């Protein structure tokens with residue numbers, strides 16, 4: 099048996115180099131996320147990553163994302179939102195050692211709002227059903243990376259990879275529920291200068 103993983107990752111408030119801003123149009127990947135794993139990941143270009151963010155090592159991270167509302171209409175209980183909605187996310191940056199990719203990719207799995215029940219909580223019956231939205235290829239995506247979870251690994255089976263990503267979703271959720279992270283998701287009106295600046299950048303798509 100491998101040892102259980104920590105339920106949260108990183109310090110109680112983001113520390114440098116976080117938050118890190120990434121942005122790009124959602125592009126096609128290898129089509130494995132949904133088909134093989136049942137975990138859709140929005141891929142954004144990784145070409146200028148080493149030049150712009152040499153500090154970003156390969157690995158799994160958590161953060162918050164927004165999609166351009168001009169092309170992605172997010173349905174809320176009040177109807178279709180005209181401003182960008184900020185959602186929690188977990189992402190992988192690297193070569194996917196399980197698939198032995200030769201180019202680096204940035205792949206983001208968008209999770210439901212933290213106020214909704216988690217589809218990836220432990221002890222659910224049957225197969226884990228990861229969050230699925232209507233497709234949004236070509237839509238611009240802004241991402242604030244807030245913390246690091248773990249390195250990328252190779253796995254003995256597809257099931258083992260899926261189970262670790264399920265735990266990543268839970269770790270990301272618990273990590274983002276802390277006050278100094280939650281403020282990036284929920285604008286309480288009390289947020290300080292730098293957090294408000296980062297939030298304003300996150301939802302701007304001019």
Ligand SMILES: Cc1cc2nc3c(=O)[nH]c(=O)nc-3n(C[C@H](O)[C@H](O)[C@H](O)COP(=O)(O)O)c2cc1C
Nearest residue numbers: 127128129130131188190194195196207250251266
């Ligand atoms: C949170 C998260 C963690 C991941 N961790 C790993 C990993 O440790 N090893 C690995 O080979 N792939 C990892 N992946 C990448 C998946 O293998 C990848 O999403 C899948 O190959 C889909 O690729 P595609 O978008 O090109 O279809 C991770 C993905 C996510 C979203």
Ligand SMILES: Nc1ncnc2c1ncn2[C@@H]1O[C@H](COP(=O)(O)OP(=O)(O)O)[C@@H](O)[C@H]1O
Nearest residue numbers: 126127128129131132138139140208231233234
């Ligand atoms: N929760 C989600 N997180 C990320 N992408 C999602 C989600 N739900 C649906 N998608 C859609 O699924 C696509 C990714 O699916 P995936 O199987 O990984 O294909 P690809 O290999 O082309 O990246 C995204 O580009 C997006 O349009």
Ligand SMILES: [Mg+2]
Nearest residue numbers: 127131139140
């Ligand atoms: Mg993908």
